Amino acid sequence: MTAAIEIRAVEKRFGNVSIIRDLNLSIEQGERHAIIGPNGAGKSTTFNLVSGHIRPTSGEIRLNGDVISGLRPFEINRRGLSRSFQVTNVFARMTVWENIRCAVLWATGHRYAFWKNVDDLPEVRRRTAEILESIHLTHRRDVPAGLLTYAEQRELEIGITIAGGADVIMLDEPTAGMSNMETDRAVTLIRRLTEGRTLVIVEHDMSVVFGLADRISVLVYGHIIASGTPEEIRNDPKVKEAYLGEEAH
Amino acid sequence: MTDTATPATNIPTAPRGNNLRFYGMWAIGAIALVVLPLIFSSGGALTSFSLIGISIIFALSYNILLGQTGLLSFGHAVQYGLGGFMAVHLMNAIAAHGWFIPLPLAPLAGGVGGLAFAIVIGWVMTKRAGTVFAMISLGIGELVASSSLILRSVFGGESGITTDRTALPHIFGWSFGPQIQIYYLIAFWLMVSTIAMYALTRTPLGRVCNAVRDNPERVEFIGYDPHVVRYIAFCLSGFFAGIAGGLAAINFEIANSAYLGAAQSGLVLFATFIGGTAYFVGPILGAILVTYLQLGLTSVTSVWQLYFGIIFIAIVMFAPGGIAGIVMMHRPLIRAGTLGTVIPAYLVSLVPTLVLALGVILAIETVAHYAESQGSAFSLFGIPFDTGSPLTWAAAVVLIVVGFLVARITWRRVAEAWDRATTVARERGYLA
Numbered sequence: 001m002t003a004a005i006e007i008r009a010v011e012k013r014f015g016n017v018s019i020i021r022d023l024n025l026s027i028e029q030g031e032r033h034a035i036i037g038p039n040g041a042g043k044s045t046t047f048n049l050v051s052g053h054i055r056p057t058s059g060e061i062r063l064n065g066d067v068i069s070g071l072r073p074f075e076i077n078r079r080g081l082s083r084s085f086q087v088t089n090v091f092a093r094m095t096v097w098e099n100i101r102c103a104v105l106w107a108t109g110h111r112y113a114f115w116k117n118v119d120d121l122p123e124v125r126r127r128t129a130e131i132l133e134s135i136h137l138t139h140r141r142d143v144p145a146g147l148l149t150y151a152e153q154r155e156l157e158i159g160i161t162i163a164g165g166a167d168v169i170m171l172d173e174p175t176a177g178m179s180n181m182e183t184d185r186a187v188t189l190i191r192r193l194t195e196g197r198t199l200v201i202v203e204h205d206m207s208v209v210f211g212l213a214d215r216i217s218v219l220v221y222g223h224i225i226a227s228g229t230p231e232e233i234r235n236d237p238k239v240k241e242a243y244l245g246e247e248a249h
Numbered sequence: 250m251t252d253t254a255t256p257a258t259n260i261p262t263a264p265r266g267n268n269l270r271f272y273g274m275w276a277i278g279a280i281a282l283v284v285l286p287l288i289f290s291s292g293g294a295l296t297s298f299s300l301i302g303i304s305i306i307f308a309l310s311y312n313i314l315l316g317q318t319g320l321l322s323f324g325h326a327v328q329y330g331l332g333g334f335m336a337v338h339l340m341n342a343i344a345a346h347g348w349f350i351p352l353p354l355a356p357l358a359g360g361v362g363g364l365a366f367a368i369v370i371g372w373v374m375t376k377r378a379g380t381v382f383a384m385i386s387l388g389i390g391e392l393v394a395s396s397s398l399i400l401r402s403v404f405g406g407e408s409g410i411t412t413d414r415t416a417l418p419h420i421f422g423w424s425f426g427p428q429i430q431i432y433y434l435i436a437f438w439l440m441v442s443t444i445a446m447y448a449l450t451r452t453p454l455g456r457v458c459n460a461v462r463d464n465p466e467r468v469e470f471i472g473y474d475p476h477v478v479r480y481i482a483f484c485l486s487g488f489f490a491g492i493a494g495g496l497a498a499i500n501f502e503i504a505n506s507a508y509l510g511a512a513q514s515g516l517v518l519f520a521t522f523i524g525g526t527a528y529f530v531g532p533i534l535g536a537i538l539v540t541y542l543q544l545g546l547t548s549v550t551s552v553w554q555l556y557f558g559i560i561f562i563a564i565v566m567f568a569p570g571g572i573a574g575i576v577m578m579h580r581p582l583i584r585a586g587t588l589g590t591v592i593p594a595y596l597v598s599l600v601p602t603l604v605l606a607l608g609v610i611l612a613i614e615t616v617a618h619y620a621e622s623q624g625s626a627f628s629l630f631g632i633p634f635d636t637g638s639p640l641t642w643a644a645a646v647v648l649i650v651v652g653f654l655v656a657r658i659t660w661r662r663v664a665e666a667w668d669r670a671t672t673v674a675r676e677r678g679y680l681a
């Protein structure tokens with residue numbers, strides 16, 4: 001089976017500074033993969049590289065076997081990869097409903113249509129309503145996204161990410177800044193919404209990582225030092241030394 | 250907040266709930282367009298209505314860019330003007346060759362002209378939004394306006410290109426000579442264009458335009474290329490601007506370089522912003538007000554542009570949502586039934602605010618007339634003033650100072666009344 005995401009010998013330099021060095025990572029289809037590592041290790045940069053936000057200096061990234069490095073974000077998205085952002089990145093002046101609906105439109109084949117009534121598309125309406133229901137925001141559907149609470153905006157962020165029906169979902173610190181209760185809720189939500197899809201997640205909260213992930217990769221200074229099951233990672237001496245030392249369970 | 254107290258958010262908005270009201274509003278608009286010239290039938294009124302109709306289409310087309318897609322253009326008159334020239338050339342060709350194309354179709358040629366130019370130039374222009382787009386639009390505007398003076402065969406140089414609208418084939422026995430017939434022609438295209446542009450806001454593209462306006466970066470991650478979205482919006486906007494330009498050419502029977510210039514581009518920005526970019530109705534209100542003011546003020550004062558500037562600054566500073574924004578702010582209060590609590594405060598503050606405005610107007614007019622010829626007399630609202638008399642200057646200063654001091658107190662009262670009313674509205678669940 002081809003890997004969902006295959007990163008081969010990727011390097012990213014900004015000027016003379018190498019942010020990512022010889023990055024190799026393979027994520028199987030249907031796997032829940034967490035990337036952990038100290039601040040500044042290059043986790044978000046990795047996300048940006050895979051999703052097309054920035055281009056690798058060298059190396060190759062494949063999505064379901066096809067080379068995607070060098071493509072624009074929307075081209076990668078159309079091939080079935082969708083990501084969320086660490087800093088909430090929604091459409092602030094649009095309502096919650098409109099936010100989700102816009103994210104559904106491309107995937108349902110309506111593209112740039114300016115001859116269809118957007119309220120008259122049953123498939124779009126059904127999927128939008130479904131996603132709103134699943135992220136528990138149906139009762140807030142007519143509120144502009146900018147007026148939501150922080151936790152609600154994070155949920156909306158996840159909703160927008162999954163709305164297009166991509167089969168590879170990348171979530172960048174989805175529970176950052178949430179209370180314990182909100183985190184539990186978000187984890188349940190993520191688990192349910194990414195059922196049957198490939199999930200790549202960057203997260204600082206170790207209980208989330210170990211509770212959610214099938215496999216974990218540890219990124220330090222732009223290089224993966226270990227990759228394996230939660231059990232293997234927990235017992236890996238290199239990881240303990242580099243990262244888990246002070247946060248060990 | 251309890252669940253029972255949130256009717257606004259609990260009611261799942263029925264997709265076609267307000268059907269009757271919605272179509273009723275459009276019907277009222279259509280009837281008003283038909284009936285208006287029967288009530289105000291003077292030549293001056295018909296001319297005004299015609300110009301207002303044209304500028305509504307123009308402002309609405311501008312708002313496809315500014316309000317919907319977040320593109321600030323300083324050169325929107327290019328598409329308008331080229332539409333005008335296109336229509337004029339077509340009309341002259343029809344008259345010369347005896348083609349059977351009646352006048353009502355000429356604005357369509359204007360639309361095609363605006364669209365064609367947008368298709369050619371738009372791809373490069375819309376590559377980036379924000380300042381880059383604004384600067385390029387300014388440059389293209391100047392470029393086209395100055396080439397219109399050089400390419401004399403196409404644009405007719407300084408004098409422009411004239412046409413005779415009555416030389417086209419007549420239909421229904423209409424010669425389109427009388428202004429009333431031109432009014433109805435404009436009203437027809439106004440209705441058609443307005444419906445089309447409203448419909449555009451309710452299409453997949455229209456909604457994605459809003460997404461591009463709010464957050465172009467994120468749009469790339471839901472499958473859309475923001476460049477393509479901006480480009481299509483720019484082209485459609487150019488089409489409707491061209492229709493407006495074509496109508497203007499028919500109305501004046503001329504197209505000249507002034508159609509394409511920065512002043513025209515500025516005026517549409519002005520009308521759209523004053524009306525309010527966040528609501529579809531905003532540019533309509535703005536176009537009506539600005540055109541009306543322009544026609545009215547030019548005959549009353551020589552410094553009418555100064556008043557425009559003051560109004561614009563006031564709107565930008567105190568009501569960035571424009572007229573439509575101010576009106577819509579009150580919607581939750583009407584629903585919550587607390588509008589009545591703010592109206593008395595409004596009325597009280599109206600008096601000193603008007604005094605202040607009067608003082609400013611008196612000061613401006615005195616200075617303007619003094620600059621023209623010292624010691625001249627003029628009248629304002631029927632009251633005679635003498636610019637040479639210190640009394641006039643003192644009156645202006647007193648009105649401004651007293652007006653401002655009293656108005657400031659009443660404005661504070663308005664703010665307090667507003668806070669109370671919105672708090673109640675929020676408690677009742679009509680405000681997020």
